[in-house]
Amino acid sequence: MTPPELVIFDCDGVLVDTETVANQRLSAIIAEHGLDLTMAQCRKRFMGRTMKSVRDILLEEEGIDLGADFPDRWLAGLPDLFSAGVEAIPHVREVILYLNAIDTPYCVASSAKVEKMHLTLGVSGLLPLFENVLYSAWMVEKGKPAPDLFLFAASELGHPPERCAVIEDSPAGALAGKAAGMRVFGYTADPLTDAEGLADAGAILFDDMRALPALLGLR
Structure with a gap:
C-alpha cells in the first residue's frame, strides 16, 4: 500500500x-419539539452532519422547526455541555x-x-x-x-x-x-x-x- x-x-x-454527550443533548432538544428519538437514534441519523443540516433534515422530514439560529444556539451551549471535560x-x-x-x-x-x-x-x-x-x-x-x-x-x-x-x-x-x-x-x-x-x-x-x-x- x-x-x-x-x-x-x-x-x-x-x-x-x-458523540454520546452531544447526542444526548440533541435528543432532549428534539423531544422538546415533539419527536422522541433516543440518543442512539440521533447518532445514527445525524452523525457526521452539520447542525444546519440537522435543522434542515428535521424541518423537511418531520416538520420540526428548530429555528434559523439553531446552529448558533447549539454552538453557544457547547461550553456548558463539555464543562465536565x-x-x-x-x-x-x-x-x-x-x-x-x-x-x-x-x-x-x-x-x-x-x-x-x-x-x-x-x-x-x-x-x-x-x-x-x-x-x-x-x-x-x-x-x-x-x-x-x-x-x-x-x-x-x-x-x-x-x-x-x-x-x-x-x-x-x-x-x-x-x-x-x-x-x-x-x-x-x-x-x-x-x-x-x-x-x-x-x-x-x-x-x-x-x-x-x-x-x-x-x-
Whole structure:
C-alpha cells in the first residue's frame, strides 16, 4: 500500500470522545419539539452532519422547526455541555506524534465549526497539535456526505486527493471521503458506531488507533 501524503482526521468520535454527550443533548432538544428519538437514534441519523443540516433534515422530514439560529444556539451551549471535560480518543495522541516524527502531514476536516473544534480539542489537550490545520464544513458549499470539505482541505495543503487518507467514524463522512477519491478508514471502537454503514460506504474498518499507522502503510 502506498503511504498517503496527507492524513485527514474527522474530529468528533475520531479525535475526541464527544458523540454520546452531544447526542444526548440533541435528543432532549428534539423531544422538546415533539419527536422522541433516543440518543442512539440521533447518532445514527445525524452523525457526521452539520447542525444546519440537522435543522434542515428535521424541518423537511418531520416538520420540526428548530429555528434559523439553531446552529448558533447549539454552538453557544457547547461550553456548558463539555464543562465536565472531553477525553481524547485512546492512543490518538500517540498516532499524531508519530505522524509528526515521520514528517507525514495531517489535518482535521469536521462538520463542526472551528470554534467548536477549538473548544473540544482544547479541553482534551490536543489543540496544540492541530490548531493551524482545522477545516470546517462551514468553509465550503456542501458538507458531508458531499466531498467538498475533504477536497478543500487537500487543496489548501497542496496534496492530490488520490494521495490522501481519511479517518472517519460516520457513514456520511466515509461517503464524502470516497466521493473525493480518497482512501477511507472507519474507526469503530465505540459500540454505537454504525460499523455496517461505514463498511457499506467503502471504509476499511479498525477499532484500535494503534493499528492506524500500519494500515496506512506508514509503519
